[in-house]
Amino acid sequence: MSDLKKLTNEVGAPVADNENSITAGPRGPVMMQDVWLLEKLAHFDREVIPERRMHAKGWGAYGKFTVTHDISRYTRAKVLQPGEETEVFVRFSTVAGERGAADAERDIRGVAIKFYTPEGNWDLVGNNTPTFFIRDVHHFPDLNRAVKRDPYTGMRSAQNTWDFWTLLPETFHQRTIVMSDRGIPDGFRHMHLFGEHTFSFYNDKNERVWCKFHFKTQQGIQNLTNEEAEKLNGMDRESAGRDLFTAIETKNFPKWTMYVQIMTEEQARNHYENPFDITKIWRHAEYPLIEVGELELNRWPENYFAEVEQAAFTPAHVVPGIGFSPDKFLQGRLFVYGDAQRYRLGVNHNLIPVNQAKGVKGGVADYHRDGFMRTDGNYGRTPAYTPNSAGYWTSQPEVAEPELELEGAMWRYDPKEDPTDDCFRAGGDLWRVMTEDKKALLIANTAADIASVTDNVKYRHAVHCYKADPEYGERFAKAAGLCWDKVLELAKLDNNGLIQATLTPNV
Ligand code: HEM
Structure with a gap:
């Protein structure tokens, strides 16, 4: 320059x-x-480069992650050892809106954290909710088609969104969260962050436990009502980005406390439901939060396109001591991010400075060569093949994670056929811990969001609310102007029966 x-x-x-x-x-x-x-x-x-297929609108900042507590009994990851301080880059996003969308929309918020660790980059690509809508990767493109624009009108469609959501009962818990007061966070600083999936830790002795990641905001939870958000979007479409920028520029650095939940392999085997199902949560009373450290954001990037738009995160990037789990939804994500980035940014996107590993002893040595926009020395004259007699870049078996025993035949399993599966318990638990003002907001927000949708879809949602908690069902049915006796009648049907009975608008 x-x-x-x-x-x-x-x-x-x-x-x-x-x-x-x-x-x-x-x-x-x-x-x-x-x-x-x-x-x-x-x-x-x-x-103009292609925007992210979802999470297109976002803001990023650099900062640091400091480990304050000792969890070395669970993981050998250097980034999680007591006293370690690691540089991070974090990108926050909305999900359904395009690159120019307004920030203060009712939607979940993405949070992608890149830890530049001495053992390579670790990306934790999560959201501001502890759970997710769906649990099979097959449903992911459809979820996004249902919440994004209709192919005929070119407009967003509440009908499409609610039709899809209510045909999959496992979306119920997340539906409840998105319609609650937390559905429109007041900027990114005032929300908790979650890894959502079950991941694994393994320690120096190669002992594995399952884990979930949580970050609690130190700024306190703050949300916007529909009315406040509408007004804010009318005045400033960049409200969440501006809030983050102003906080960092005025040195009011936002912070989150990181916790993990731990489940042993033995506990997982005996858990009352599938612990690897992302639509479920682990109750804190059963699997308490264990404090780990602090995340602080303190530096605004120098250039939005270079560092925020070109940032590439993938759950596939883990470091020794942190691993995946049998969560089949996570398994699908391990492929799709790198694939999207090869399309969006090119095959050499990991050479873009914001994506490069920092501080890895000996540097990156992956044998990847050539391809569009290879802007470094392309590994010069070092051997291009392995094994080679020069002894270059050999595998490091000492970092291999412990083996995992699996059971069962290869098959397409529908989790709804698992007798332990309950799609409504977590949403019902959430309803029951809500204070009266939160319950009233949830009902009012849902009624407003679903107002333009046909009655058959509203009945499906009402039945799901009823199955979670009769009071939740009754209050939603009343707010949506539905016949309560009809809700009770439909609630006697199983999931397939309910779908058949509510396929057309004439219920
Ligand atoms: C199988 C299910 C999923 C698929 C196929 C999927 C796919 C994608 C794709 C293709 C992108 C754009 C990536 C890019 O262009 O760089 C993306 C972004 C993102 N996804 Fe997912 N996703 C899935 C589930 C989830 C879940 C469960 C979470 C949260 C736990 C999540 C969080 C995010 C975030 C935060 C981003 C934005 C990353 C950034 O800031 O660059 N996704 N996802």
Whole structure:
């Protein structure tokens, strides 16, 4: 970057005029030989890259993660050892809106944390909710098609969203969270952050436990009502980004306390439901939060496109001591992020500075070579193949994680056929711990969100609310103007029966 404040062309030659095109005579057409003009236009034409398929609107900041408590009995990950301080880059996002969408929308919020650890980058790619809508990767493209734009009208459609959600009872808990007061956080600083999935830890002795990650905001929870959000969006579409920017610029650095929940392999085997099902949570009373450390954001990136738009996170990036789990939803995510980024940013996206590993002894050595935009030395003359007699870049078996025994035949299992599966318990538990004002808000928000939707879909939701808690069902049915006797009648049906009875608007 030149600090002489003198304009050059793309290869460093001085540019004489950046405002007046070369023309044939004072009023004549532009000449092809105005090559700087051609270059300027051609570059401009190519400046927009594909947006993220979801989580397109986002904001990022750098900071640090400091370990304050000792969890070395569970994990050998260097980044989680007592006293360790690690640089991080965090990107917050909304999910359904496009790159230009307003920040204060009712939606879940994404939070992707890149820990630049000495053992490689660890990406924790989570949300501001402890659970998720769905649990089979097959449903993920459909979820996004249901909440994004309708192919005919080109508009967002509450009908599509609620139709899809209510056809899958496992979405109920997340539906309840999104419609609750927490559905529109007041900026990113005032919400908790969750890894959502079950991951694994393994320690120096190669003993494995299952774990979940939680970050509690030190700023306190604050949310917006529909009315406050509408007003805010009318005044400032960037409200959450601006709030984060202002906090960092005024050195009011936002902080979160990180906790983990731990479940042993033995406990997982005896758990009363599938502990690897992302639509379920682990009750805190049974699996208490264990404090680990503090996340602080303290530096705004120098350039939005370079560092925020080009940031690439993937749950596939873990470090020794942290592993995956049999959660089949997580398994699907392990493929899709890198794949999306190869399309969005190119095959060499890990060479973009914000994505590069920092402080790894010996540097990155992966044998990946060539491809578009390979901007470094491409590993020079070192061998391109392995094994090689020069002894280059051999595997490191000492970091291998413990083996995992699996059981059962290969098959397409529907979790709803698992007798321990209850899609409504967690949502019902949440309803029962809500104070009266929170319950009233949940009912009012849901009634407003679902108002334009056909009655059959409303009945499906009412039945789900009823199954979670009769009071929840009755209050929603009343707010949505539904017949209570009909709700009770439909509630006698099983899931397939309910779907059949509510396929058309004439219930
Ligand atoms: C199988 C289910 C899922 C699939 C297929 C999927 C797919 C994707 C894709 C393709 C992107 C865009 C990536 C990019 O262009 O860089 C993305 C972004 C994101 N996803 Fe997912 N996702 C899934 C589930 C989840 C879940 C359960 C969470 C939270 C726990 C989550 C959190 C995020 C976040 C935070 C981002 C934005 C990352 C950023 O800031 O760059 N996703 N997802």
